[in-house]
Amino acid sequence: MTHDADVLIVGGGLNGPALALALAQTGLSSTVIDALPEDVRSGAGFDGRSYALALASVRMMRALGLWDDLADHAQPILEIKASDGRAGEGAAPFFLHFDHTELEEGPMGQMIEDRYLRRTLLDAMAAEPRITHRPGTRVVAQDTTGPATVTLEDCTTLTGRLLIGADGRQSGTAARAGIKRTGWDYGQTALVCAIGHELPHNGIAHQFFMPPGPLAILPLPGNRCSIVWSETHARAAQISALDDAAYLDVLRPRFGDFLGEISLTGARYSYPLKLSLAQAFVAPNLALVGDAAHGIHPIAGQGLNLGLRDVGALAEVLGAAKRRGEDFAALPVLERYQRWRRFDTTAMALGTDTVNRLFSNDNALLRAARDIGMGLVSATPALRRGFMRQAAGLTGDVPKLLRGERL
């Protein structure tokens, strides 16, 4: 049986291309089917979107040979300060402070703009003979009862041994396979934008826990920050409708004046926050990665990092199966990936959910309790290093790629 590729990957975002590159290291070929046209993916301007790559994800970029291209554009996160706050009052006196000098591995993470990460992934895919990129087309039908077959919009049929859904939290791949989802709406919308400011941020990331929802301020190269700011759906809709000047007027009291005057340096985005877990991550001849398997609340910026961990684990499981001659698309092999990733992602989803519920309210008692709790964590070096290692993606059964090793 000859196939178009060993693996068909639906989804050309970040996890899909990363998986194709990881699989190429194991000798497996893939076709990446991407709904967006290539010029959209490679648009050169800064659109305001960026990612916090945890240290483990940075190591993975290095193992995939991508980091040299990314490093010049990345901003290391040297410190993280988390504090409880209310708009107009500034931060509470107790706060969590994580300093990378306490972690022997170096910076806990790196901020990278969406445009650089995408362009690097596109270039790497183009340079890899084991990868075929099919941009600007959608899957309209699939069959995984035997070797994977997908039908594209133009009626082209592609076949492979395994089908991967890397097509986000509304994964058509999962839906077509009859995999049900579970989850709930947080009643919040994340407002995302990039901010320019007068004073240097010194590589410090901030997370303010405020009654409507958390505000994360993440340092970008230069005097710029990426912010993720959560509000109730209704309030977010009102704020999104404002013009830039009015938008900044709402943001200013939340953001504070510690970085001087602020301005917008890119487009504004809004994302309704929902938890969405697929009830199974695998089926015969099919596997889900990233948000297609588990869309979580982005409170700790762990969405992409969890997705890359899926990619690292799946590529390692498939590569090992291929080396020992197993049918790598068979369920017993895919279940090894599911066992490896399911506990981790469910724990993370429930963990961020609990943190969000605890912090997104204005109950005086809870507010006092969490201030004391944060003070305690901050004052206890071992506990603090534990949090930092978790956030950096260094805990648990870490896939080889995320330890910086090639497959």
Next chain:
Amino acid sequence: MNTTAASLDTAEVAKFDAMAAEWWDAHGKFAPLHAMNPCRLDYITAQIAAEFGRDRSADRPFDGLRVLDIGCGGGLVAEPMARLGADVTGIDASETTVGVAATHAAGQGLNIDYRQITAEDLAASGAQFDGVLALEIIEHVAQPQAFLTTCAALTRPGGLTILSTLNRTPKSFAAAILGAEWVMRWLPKGTHDWSKFITPEEMEAMMTTAALDPVDRKGMVFAPLSGTWSLSDRDLGINYIVTAVKPA
């Protein structure tokens, strides 16, 4: 006789399909074998690649190597060997099992020579292989020394015999008493004869008597919590696997 999917009638194929589903159900009756299989395959593929100087990153690293799987069952080892490029012969005492294995391999698009024949009869025919695999089989055999002599006869000079079985230790005895399925699974039916287990030292002595040179041995260790197996240099207390070379 030589059983291929083509020589079976429709009713038999239907029956074999159902049984193949059972053999290949990772959560079914053969779950312990499925759990152990990756660990066995890691060892076998590494030993064969090392002995014959094969590049494991190649798509078909074992191209041209003739491999015999004695007691092949549903083909849990024979199929991976064929996928890696080896010319595989799988033999089993059960006509039904051989039919099941042939049916499954055909569905996978793999060409494997499955036969219902004893190792002794195959050896008498003069057949020889680059690699002879006898996995979880010697504990079922009445005369282990004679069986090893047969394995040696089936191995070409310069070829390998790889054998896995259960050790005879207080630990394996305790595991058997406790009814641990990964041990019970291999006890001969109705006898539960722990005393038939062979220690690695006895195995290597018998191999030497059969003119095979033992060159490597590893433990295969089960972790009940994760349900996974791993290779161990030190712990050969329950399951172990040995490689021997037939001098050229």
